[in-house]
Amino acid sequence: MREEGIPTNEEAAAAISRAVQKLSRIDHFLDKEDLKNVMSNVLKSIAEKEWSMPAFGDLDEMSQLWVSATFQSIPISDQSATRQFVNTKQSPKIGVDGSPLQPPPQLLREFSPSSSFSLSDVNSFDVGIVDRWDFLPTTMTHDQLVMACYCMFNDIGVISEFGLDSNNLIQFITSVKANYRPNPYHNWMHAIDVFQVIYMLLKHTTLREYLQPVDTLILMLGSLCHDLDHPGLNNVYQVNSQSALALLYNDASVLENHHASLAFQLLSKSENNVIGHFPQQLQQEIRKFMISEVLATDMIKHFDLVTMFTSHLSSGKPTFSKESKEDRQLLLEYFLHSADISNLIRPLQISRIWSDLLFEEYLQQGDEEKKNGLPVSPYMDRNSTDQIRMSINFVDFIGLPLFGAISKAFPEIKFFMDRLKENRAFWAERKSLQSPSIAPSVVFTLF
Numbered sequence: 197m198r199e200e201g202i203p204t205n206e207e208a209a210a211a212i213s214r215a216v217q218k219l220s221r222i223d224h225f226l227d228k229e230d231l232k233n234v235m236s237n238v239l240k241s242i243a244e245k246e247w248s249m250p251a252f253g254d255l256d257e258m259s260q261l262w263v264s265a266t267f268q269s270i271p272i273s274d275q276s277a278t279r280q281f282v283n284t285k286q287s288p289k290i291g292v293d294g295s296p297l298q299p300p301p302q303l304l305r306e307f308s309p310s311s312s313f314s315l316s317d318v319n320s321f322d323v324g325i326v327d328r329w330d331f332l333p334t335t336m337t338h339d340q341l342v343m344a345c346y347c348m349f350n351d352i353g354v355i356s357e358f359g360l361d362s363n364n365l366i367q368f369i370t371s372v373k374a375n376y377r378p379n380p381y382h383n384w385m386h387a388i389d390v391f392q393v394i395y396m397l398l399k400h401t402t403l404r405e406y407l408q409p410v411d412t413l414i415l416m417l418g419s420l421c422h423d424l425d426h427p428g429l430n431n432v433y434q435v436n437s438q439s440a441l442a443l444l445y446n447d448a449s450v451l452e453n454h455h456a457s458l459a460f461q462l463l464s465k466s467e468n469n470v471i472g473h474f475p476q477q478l479q480q481e482i483r484k485f486m487i488s489e490v491l492a493t494d495m496i497k498h499f500d501l502v503t504m505f506t507s508h509l510s511s512g513k514p515t516f517s518k519e520s521k522e523d524r525q526l527l528l529e530y531f532l533h534s535a536d537i538s539n540l541i542r543p544l545q546i547s548r549i550w551s552d553l554l555f556e557e558y559l560q561q562g563d564e565e566k567k568n569g570l571p572v573s574p575y576m577d578r579n580s581t582d583q584i585r586m587s588i589n590f591v592d593f594i595g596l597p598l599f600g601a602i603s604k605a606f607p608e609i610k611f612f613m614d615r616l617k618e619n620r621a622f623w624a625e626r627k628s629l630q631s632p633s634i635a636p637s638v639v640f641t642l643f
């Protein structure tokens with residue numbers, strides 16, 4: 197029976213169809229043929245009753261702006277709809293007098309080579325501390341997390357399987373830790389959080405049936421490094437401020453390129469090089485796949501990934517083949533992207549902690565944007581932000597399609613969708629208590 201106020205799949209599909217038609221008339225949003233194709237596939241998925249998503253046209257203006265900026269990285273200043281949200285001050289002409297635009301990209305940080313534990317401690321580590329879906333790294337010290345990280349590598353079996361040098365691995369993990377900044381959200385804790393989800397997925401799903409053995413190592417290394425030296429200011433900020441990193445990477449997946457580059461700068465140091473003993477060809481393959489999976493954490497790749505992944509799910513069993521490099525690459529990218537936003541499927545209390553930390557970082561970016569006369573990104577102005585609405589949008593546009601597909605392919609993690617539903621219900625309830633002057637958000641149904 198249909199619940200009151202919840203649309204049928206057909207109604208949801210019709211709403212999306214109207215949204216696509218509306219989007220087609222907005223030059224700045226749908227100006228690429230491939231995006232149109234992606235949206236067509238989204239519609240197809242909805243018609244197949246896999247999942248539903250709110251109609252773009254039903255969203256409030258700030259949410260529409262957020263969708264545009266998130267999935268297309270459109271410079272905010274190009275969007276007419278931003279007017280009411282942006283600072284009216286003109287952006288300064290940074291660097292026109294010939295002075296340096298921004299500090300140069302960071303070189304690798306020095307770190308204390310002394311590790312905080314010895315290998316004998318590993319045997320006494322209770323892996324049950326990390327072998328759980330309600331893991332919260334903030335309950336441990338940074339150094340304890342280095343040991344926990346090592347123990348997860350050990351528990352998955354990659355140290356023995358690939359003959360990794362334990363001291364190298366400890367040095368590598370310690371170097372990675374030293375190269376995360378103390379941001380509210382994108383810090384060492386987030387790296388371990390994502391790494392631990394990858395550990396859980398490798399341990400508790402059938403994912404490895406579709407991968408080559410080395411892919412396990414690639415996922416673990418990539419997840420640990422995927423936000424290295426994140427400055428706490430996102431790609432939109434990098435592009436709008438013409439930062440040194442944006443200039444270096446030509447505005448394309450600026451931060452993700454930086455993270456991947458730093459990962460291999462770290463690995464190039466002999467004391468860290470855990471893959472240095474591999475044949476050259478295998479090292480090249482690891483490099484190629486690690487770069488692609490880290491680049492795939494850029495949110496603009498989200499719909500492409502969902503569409504490609506979903507195309508493998510038309511029959512009963514997923515059609516991924518471990519003999520296909522394309523399939524392996526897609527799985528690595530999809531799983532790392534999923535782990536990266538897995539705060540959405542953590543138990544509510546933990547999910548809220550991460551949400552608050554992420555929001556604090558967003559508000560700090562908004563402050564920085566105001567200070568530098570840049571347009572303030574949607575939801576990042578502390579005077580007009582709306583954590584509840586953004587959290588709901590995040591579930592609807594990102595969590596639902598992503599986790600809907602992954603839990604269909606891997607039924608052992610079907611509970612992800614229950615968690616997503618519970619967490620969304622929390623935000624929806626909070627929203628219902630808000631002032632009625634706030635426009636109603638989206639229609640939504642979960643399966």
Ligand SMILES: [Zn+2]
Pocket residue numbers: 386390422423493536
């Ligand atoms: Zn991340």
